[in-house]
Amino acid sequence: MASNGNNHVSTKPPPEPSPLRKAKFFQANMRILVTGGAGFIGSHLVDKLMQNEKNEVIVVDNYFTGSKDNLKQWIGHPRFELIRHDVTEPLLVEVDQIYHLACPASPIFYKYNPVKTIKTNVIGTLNMLGLAKRTGARILLTSTSEVYGDPLMHPQDETYWGNVNPIGVRSCYDEGKRVAETLMFDYHRQHGIEIRIARIFNTYGPRMNIDDGRVVSNFIAQAIRDEPLTVQLPGTQTRSFCYVSDMVDGLIRLMEGDNTGPINIGNPGEFTMLELAENVKELINPDVKIITVENTPDDPRQRKPDITKAKELLGWEPKVKLRDGLPLMEEDFRGRLGISRKK
Numbered sequence: 001m002a003s004n005g006n007n008h009v010s011t012k013p014p015p016e017p018s019p020l021r022k023a024k025f026f027q028a029n030m031r032i033l034v035t036g037g038a039g040f041i042g043s044h045l046v047d048k049l050m051q052n053e054k055n056e057v058i059v060v061d062n063y064f065t066g067s068k069d070n071l072k073q074w075i076g077h078p079r080f081e082l083i084r085h086d087v088t089e090p091l092l093v094e095v096d097q098i099y100h101l102a103c104p105a106s107p108i109f110y111k112y113n114p115v116k117t118i119k120t121n122v123i124g125t126l127n128m129l130g131l132a133k134r135t136g137a138r139i140l141l142t143s144t145s146e147v148y149g150d151p152l153m154h155p156q157d158e159t160y161w162g163n164v165n166p167i168g169v170r171s172c173y174d175e176g177k178r179v180a181e182t183l184m185f186d187y188h189r190q191h192g193i194e195i196r197i198a199r200i201f202n203t204y205g206p207r208m209n210i211d212d213g214r215v216v217s218n219f220i221a222q223a224i225r226d227e228p229l230t231v232q233l234p235g236t237q238t239r240s241f242c243y244v245s246d247m248v249d250g251l252i253r254l255m256e257g258d259n260t261g262p263i264n265i266g267n268p269g270e271f272t273m274l275e276l277a278e279n280v281k282e283l284i285n286p287d288v289k290i291i292t293v294e295n296t297p298d299d300p301r302q303r304k305p306d307i308t309k310a311k312e313l314l315g316w317e318p319k320v321k322l323r324d325g326l327p328l329m330e331e332d333f334r335g336r337l338g339i340s341r342k343k
């Protein structure tokens with residue numbers, strides 16, 4: 001049984017898998033559900049899981065921020081199935097593992113319909129835990145560094161309980177994820193469900209929505225389009241950016257390992273937003289202007305993961321440096337925008 005310190009250990013054995021588990025549409029060892037698998041991180045995770053011939057992958061997604069385009073290479077593959085489904089509704093499938101990612105991640109999208117965001121986090125997670133309970137599947141939740149809020153501890157390790165505004169415009173997301181973590185541990189303690197919780201820090205890479213509003217996608221699209229890079233004030237706020245292939249590697253190690261988490265998965269390299277803009281300018285378009293614009297409420301001032309636990313328990317640490325990852329994303333954005341590099 002996985003453990004995470006005495007408070008968290010379940011006293012119950014995990015439930016027995018359903019007999020229907022054996023009724024496979026393809027002779028695979030592992031049938032894996034990825035919720036939110038048409039999104040940015042989810043689709044890269046699917047690519048990696050599909051590389052293993054012993055895996056069948058089922059994606060459920062409502063396409064709010066994701067797209068079938070991200071999965072086009074797998075549609076029609078005998079080990080792959082794509083279902084249009086909203087996780088706030090119950091789902092009946094037979095699976096061995098659940099990677100539960102479904103949730104809008106960009107602040108502009110999660111704030112667009114905050115009630116739906118909190119329903120996705122709470123009802124969606126309850127539904128996936130109910131599925132885990134019925135099938136005996138192990139479930140991994142992609143939580144977030146936003147559970148630390150505007151942190152008073154720096155860098156943030158997993159013992160920190162956070163500094164979160166419960167009634168702010170970001171609360172649908174950060175409080176939603178906090179409740180999702182609570183539900184995961186309550187199902188673990190009460191029903192013996194095998195859980196894994198990843199606290200993901202800002203992740204970037206190819207396939208992010210071009211007009212997604214997150215800082216790396218904004219700056220790269222702006223640099224390619226010759227538009228000023230919009231640094232939100234004060235510009236000294238920090239973030240730590242993890243390349244998506246490192247993130248996927250960390251998520252799979254967490255799922256396959258013995259630890260419930262929560263475990264921070266992120267790149268500890270810390271940059272101010274002004275430094276990020278300067279890097280993008282230098283690497284992608286030296287002629288572009290950098291301007292400052294108003295910020296939004298409750299923007300965390302600093303964020304940097306302490307990844308000691310991921311190193312020790314998962315043998316994981318990120319490999320791709322920001323200056324190596326940005327050009328890979330530039331190439332993808334140029335292809336999708338149809339704008340080649342100036343000679």
Ligand SMILES: NC(=O)c1ccc[n+]([C@@H]2O[C@H](COP(=O)([O-])OP(=O)(O)OC[C@H]3O[C@@H](n4cnc5c(N)ncnc54)[C@H](O)[C@@H]3O)[C@@H](O)[C@H]2O)c1
Binds near residue numbers: 067
């Ligand atoms: N990218 C990051 O920096 C980051 C950081 C911390 C945590 N996370 C978490 O990782 C997960 C994936 O993030 P992402 O960056 O790939 O975002 P994304 O928006 O690209 O992907 C989310 C996917 O979930 C789907 N979805 C949303 N609501 C749904 C619902 N009710 N039912 C079914 N599908 C639904 C979307 O259509 C999309 O395909 C999210 O849970 C997010 O909170 C991401």
Ligand SMILES: O=C(O)[C@H]1O[C@H](OP(=O)(O)OP(=O)(O)OC[C@H]2O[C@@H](n3ccc(=O)[nH]c3=O)[C@H](O)[C@@H]2O)[C@H](O)[C@@H](O)[C@@H]1O
Binds near residue numbers: 200233299
């Ligand atoms: O790591 C995380 O846990 C969270 O990271 C991001 O949230 P956030 O860091 O606020 O993401 P961005 O919108 O990319 O903003 C990062 C910083 O860039 C700034 N910013 C954003 C956009 C822009 O054009 N310019 C700019 O300076 C923001 O003010 C903020 O300080 C994700 O979008 C969340 O889903 C995720 O959970």
